[in-house]
Amino acid sequence: MPSDIVKTPIGQPFVELSVTDSTNIYAMTHIQHNMATHGSVFFAHQQVAGKGQHGKTWVTEGGQNIILSTIIDPNPLILGQQFRLSVAVALACYDFFSRYAGEETRIKWPNDIYWRDRKAGGILIENQIRGQQWQWAVAGMGININQTAFDPTLINPVSLKQITGKTFDPVQLAQELCTDLTQRMHQLFNHPFSPLLEEYNGYLFKRNEIVQLKKLNTRFTCNILGVNENGELLVKDGPADRFVFGEVNWVNNEY
Structure with missing residues (x-):
């Protein structure tokens, strides 16, 4: 049997920043200056230009939440397996959040963290690719911890404090x-990827519910069946039976 691949634990080192534009930008700068090491984590007490999916901003109140990015050496994964890393990061965030918020925690495709119908956290993974070689990944995570007042433009946000009634130490939770x-x-x-995907x-x-999605300007209803190993959303009774990330959007009537 081949020996396990052992890498530096995530969070060694764990670097605290009082304020930064974006922890993902900060981590990417380390990569660009050849200072990257697997497992490095950059935690910001305040982030002024946070990045979300599709070029959106991640708005958060200073000192109240988990805002961090970690540098990951994706080897032995290859370029076509980027979704596998997304699944593993999403599951880690699920593990963490559900430990406090309970079994109503969910992963919204592709990798948002939800509690009931409310968004508790988001993940943004950016990659350093040269030719056909996937050199580095930066996984950025923002999870609502103590914040109770949110930007009114956000759709149904929720924090751990709102769910539990308790106040937490964001740094301690980030280390968890x-x-x-x-x-x-x-x-x-x-280990094989299939058990991870099954958990996801x-x-x-x-999953197994009727939802409303939108492709371009057309709305449609379908039944969510699951996600395949390529990261495609599998549906029933829609205009197609699968969609790639970015091809459809959720209709935010309720979520």
Whole structure:
């Protein structure tokens, strides 16, 4: 049997920043200056230009939440397996959040963290690719911890404090999340992917439910069946039976 791939745990080092534009930008700068090491985490107490999916901004109140990015060496994954890393990071965030918020925690495709019909966190993974070589990944995570007042333009946000009534130490919880990430990375790099994908689908938001999606300007209803190993959303009774990320959007009537 080949020996396990053992990498530096996520969170070594754990660098705290009082304020930064974006932890993902900060981490990417390390990569660009050849200062990258697997497992480095950059935690911001305040982020003034946070990045979300599709070029959106991630708006958060200073000192109240988890805002961090970690540098990941994706080897032995290859370029066509980027969704696998997304699944592992999403599962780590699920592990962390559900430990406090309970079984109503879900993963919304592709990798948002939801509690009931409300968004608790988001993940943005950016990659350093040269030719056909996937050199580095930066996984950025924003999770609502103590914030109770949100930008009114946000759709149904929720925080751990709103769910539990308790106030938490964001740095301590971020370090817990690093432990969850370390465990999921070890699973990703040393074991078959199918059990990870099965877990991901088991926690999938709105699975086996009728939802409304939008493609371009056309809305349609369909039944969410799951997500395949390529990261495609599998549906029933829609205009197609699968969609790639970015091809459709959720209609935010309720979520």
